[in-house]
Amino acid sequence: MLARKKRNMIIIITSIIITVMVIIAVFAGLYLKTDMFKPKSKLFIKYASQNIENIKNILSANQKTIEEEIKQNKFKTQTEAKVEYKDNEKEENSINKARIDAEGLLNEQEKYRYEKIKLKYEEEEINKLEYIKNNEICGIKLDGIKQFISFKKENSENTEQNTENEEGTKIKEALLFSENEKEILTSTYLSIINQNTSKENYKREKNKNITLNGKTISANAYSLNINKENYNNIIIKILERASKDEIILGKIDKLQENLEKINMPNEKTLREEFIEYIENKIENIKNINIGQEKIELIVYERNGITIKTELKTPTYEISTELYDNKEAIKLSLIKIFDNKTKETTVDIKNKISENSEEKKLEYIEVDDQIEKKRFKIDISRNKEENIHTLFNILYKVEENEVNISIKEDLTRVDNLEKDKELENNNIVINELEKEKAEIIKKAVENNITSQTQKILEKIKLSDINYMLKRLEILKESEINFEKDDKDIVTEAERNRFNSKLTFYIGKEINTETLKQLLETISGDTKNIQVIFEEKNDKKQLKGFMIDVKRNTGNEKQKQEMLKILEENKNEKFTVAMSYEQETKLINKITIVSNKFIKK
Numbered sequence: 337m338l339a340r341k342k343r344n345m346i347i348i349i350t351s352i353i354i355t356v357m358v359i360i361a362v363f364a365g366l367y368l369k370t371d372m373f374k375p376k377s378k379l380f381i382k383y384a385s386q387n388i389e390n391i392k393n394i395l396s397a398n399q400k401t402i403e404e405e406i407k408q409n410k411f412k413t414q415t416e417a418k419v420e421y422k423d424n425e426k427e428e429n430s431i432n433k434a435r436i437d438a439e440g441l442l443n444e445q446e447k448y449r450y451e452k453i454k455l456k457y458e459e460e461e462i463n464k465l466e467y468i469k470n471n472e473i474c475g476i477k478l479d480g481i482k483q484f485i486s487f488k489k490e491n492s493e494n495t496e497q498n499t500e501n502e503e504g505t506k507i508k509e510a511l512l513f514s515e516n517e518k519e520i521l522t523s524t525y526l527s528i529i530n531q532n533t534s535k536e537n538y539k540r541e542k543n544k545n546i547t548l549n550g551k552t553i554s555a556n557a558y559s560l561n562i563n564k565e566n567y568n569n570i571i572i573k574i575l576e577r578a579s580k581d582e583i584i585l586g587k588i589d590k591l592q593e594n595l596e597k598i599n600m601p602n603e604k605t606l607r608e609e610f611i612e613y614i615e616n617k618i619e620n621i622k623n624i625n626i627g628q629e630k631i632e633l634i635v636y637e638r639n640g641i642t643i644k645t646e647l648k649t650p651t652y653e654i655s656t657e658l659y660d661n662k663e664a665i666k667l668s669l670i671k672i673f674d675n676k677t678k679e680t681t682v683d684i685k686n687k688i689s690e691n692s693e694e695k696k697l698e699y700i701e702v703d704d705q706i707e708k709k710r711f712k713i714d715i716s717r718n719k720e721e722n723i724h725t726l727f728n729i730l731y732k733v734e735e736n737e738v739n740i741s742i743k744e745d746l747t748r749v750d751n752l753e754k755d756k757e758l759e760n761n762n763i764v765i766n767e768l769e770k771e772k773a774e775i776i777k778k779a780v781e782n783n784i785t786s787q788t789q790k791i792l793e794k795i796k797l798s799d800i801n802y803m804l805k806r807l808e809i810l811k812e813s814e815i816n817f818e819k820d821d822k823d824i825v826t827e828a829e830r831n832r833f834n835s836k837l838t839f840y841i842g843k844e845i846n847t848e849t850l851k852q853l854l855e856t857i858s859g860d861t862k863n864i865q866v867i868f869e870e871k872n873d874k875k876q877l878k879g880f881m882i883d884v885k886r887n888t889g890n891e892k893q894k895q896e897m898l899k900i901l902e903e904n905k906n907e908k909f910t911v912a913m914s915y916e917q918e919t920k921l922i923n924k925i926t927i928v929s930n931k932f933i934k935k
Contacts, residue, residue, distance in 0.1 A: 400689050402719050410752040411442045411723075412450070414745045430796045431803060433458050440467075443752050447471050450754070452594045462785055470754070475762060478783050482764040485780060507582040517583050524581070525574060538561055547635055548644055549659040549666065555636040555643060564649075568625040572618050573803060578615040608639045639668050645739040663687040664696075693717040709733055722747045736806040811859065830920055833886070837913060837922050843930075845909045847901045850927065853911070854894055854901075857925075860886050866894040870933070877904050879928040886921070907931070 415438040438452035448470050455463040466477040468484065475486025513521065518901050540644040543559040548555075562570075578584055585607055592606045604612070629650045636644040641662065647654040653670040664685035671678045678701070685696035694716050701709040710732040717725045723746040729740050765773055797815065804810040815828065840853040854861075862885040880897060908930045916923040 347773040377538060395592060396420040396660075402693060402723060405719060405723065406442075406746065407444045410745040410749050410751075412748070412749055413438070413440045413442050415439070415451075415742065416821055417740070417742045419738065419740050421736075421738045424805055426802065428792060428804065430457075430799045434795050441752050441754065442746065443754075448754060453760055455791065460794075462789055462794055470901060473762075473764070478780065479787055480783055481779070482761070485776065486762055486764050487766055488764050513583070513587075521581075521583060528573050529570060532562065532566070533562065535573045544636070546644060548657055549664075553638070555638040557634055557636050559632060560633040561630065561632050563628045564631060565628070567631045568621050572621055572625075575614045575618050579611050585610070599813060641840065651907070660685065660687065676704055707732075707734075710737075731807060733807050736803075738807060775930050834915075834920075839882075842910050843910045844858060845911050845927075847907060847909075850909060850911075852899055853925075854897060857882070857884060857896055858891075859889040860884055861890050861894065862888045864890065864897050866897065874929070875909070875927055878932050879909065879926070880926070884921075884923050884925060904929075 349391045378691040415436075417436040417438075419434070420432050422432075432567070434455065434457050436453060436455055438451050438453040440449065449468070452466045453465050453467065453495070454461050464479050466484070468475050468486075472489040474487050475484040475487075477484045489523050537560055539557075539559045539561065541559075541582055543554045544557045545552055545554055548556075588610050595606070627925075632646075632648045634648070635642055635660050636646075641658070643658045644655045651672055653668075653672075655668045658664075659666070664683070666681060666683045668679060668681045676885075680800045681698075681700045683696065683698040683700075685694065688692040696712070696714050699713040700707065710730065712728075712730040714728040714730075715726070717723065725742075725744040725746075727742040727744075728739065729741075730737065732738075763776060765776060768776065796797075801810065801814040802817070836852070840856075841851065861882055863883040865881040865883075867881065868875045869878045870876075877900060910928050910930060910933055912926045913926045914926075915921065
């Protein structure tokens with residue numbers, strides 16, 4: 337719980353910092369439209385600050401024409417979804433022969449949606465279900481069950497949701513800056529940059545040829561050249577000022593008030609968390625603030641618009657590229673180490689017109705010019721006589737790739753005849769007595785188990801596991817559908833799982849080996865118990881008890897154990913293991929400090 341709150345605090349703090357950067361960017365852009373007679377330093381800041389605004393504009397671009405069309409009309413829906421997997425070793429995979437077909441009705445004005453969904457293998461129907469939403473009632477009818485099983489939202493829940501939405505709005509409002517506050521922040525932080533750089537640090541080049549999204553064009557270049565120490569000193573001064581800036585701290589205090597109203601207390605106030613975070617950041621920078629390595633920041637401008645930015649250091653390069661009529665942006669990070677390069681790029685596109693939308697998010701990893709990973713989401717929507725939507729997800733690891741495609745067609749209708757079964761043949765589960773609800777729940781669970789086995793007769797579980805492993809989504813473990821709460825484990829699975837652990841059994845095991853053991857089972861630790869012994873008012877580490885279960889990792893407990901091992905890094909331990917009776921899988925690891933073992 338504490339770790340989650342900590343992450344929330346970091347997210348909140350980061351959001352505030354980004355907000356300030358956006359404010360600086362907005363006001364830095366309010367110079368005269370002409371660049372004539374402006375010094376190189378001010379032109380550099382003007383065009384550098386446009387980057388944040390460019391990203392903001394692409395991410396926030398929104399066209400409500402098609403959405404409004406859907407809200408104001410009635411439709412028949414037709415949907416098809418497929419998963420296609422391929423690699424360079426296995427020719428056939430049963431996953432590729434399956435698809436989902438659905439047809440239904442949609443009326444958003446009346447909060448109504450009905451779908452009849454069929455799972456097909458080639459042309460054979462192997463499963464079906466019906467889904468319906470009508471105002472506050474949501475229900476499904478499973479294959480083999482004649483009635484809808486539904487859930488009805490209570491008014492109290494709606495009220496609670498409205499309250500949460502209101503508080504959420506207040507939290508957003510707490511982070512908004514007035515025009516006067518924006519001017520003060522802009523003046524304050526731009527002056528820090530100006531005061532700590534000289535005119536000699538800036539350079540201007542006209543009509544320089546550059547590559548933008550694979551094409552060669554000319555642009556004006558503005559650059560700032562400083563060494564590592566000067567660069568870090570500017571960052572430190574900005575952070576020091578931010579930690580004492582009452583405009584920012586006041587926003588944090590206001591945010592604190594709103595969080596306390598929705599019962600989100602913390603051990604420290606957000607002000608304290610924010611100041612501590614900045615102090616730690618400054619200390620980290622000071623510890624590495626040695627060296628005269630050259631750092632160069634170049635901003636490329638064309639027709640008054642920042643189209644490319646590059647930050648170059650001896651060990652890495654960061655760049656942004658704005659292209660496709662300012663509707664797409666590419667962010668790249670190149671790390672250089674041991675004469676090798678690793679490049680990561682993120683490409684975002686948000687192209688919108690009155691009758692069409694095109695959205696793209698693409699992530700690529702390249703090691704020494706060899707592509708290792710690619711993740712891509714494409715969404716396109718067109719409004720003609722009807723509305724057509726294509727949704728594609730591509731995930732690729734080297735030569736292995738999976739493509740998920742969903743096609744939806746919405747056809748306008750004048751009249752929409754609702755399915756009446758929800759009224760005539762429906763069980764509202766949260767309106768039943770507890771005993772009856774449990775009976776229904778058990779029947780549904782049994783139905784799902786039965787239908788799952790039927791599906792797996794066609795779509796092989798071994799094919800699913802094979803695909804997920806080739807895509808590095810699964811490592812050693814596999815998906816297993818449990819029956820009667822017991823694992824069904826093959827001999828090969830058992831040997832593979834146990835052998836990776838028995839390697840660590842021994843009597844003189846050091847902490848580094850224990851850390852390796854912990855990494856090996858990080859995805860299979862149900863619980864980690866730390867055992868201390870108190871002696872002479874002092875606590876001594878006696879050992880650990882680890883409950884092992886596949887696919888049940890506990891990251892928080894893992895980090896706590898790693899910290900304790902680091903504090904006792906000179907100790908030696910004895911490691912023993914025991915097995916679960918039915919599956920014969922290792923289910924418990926006992927680690928005892930040799931100080932507590934009699935010779």
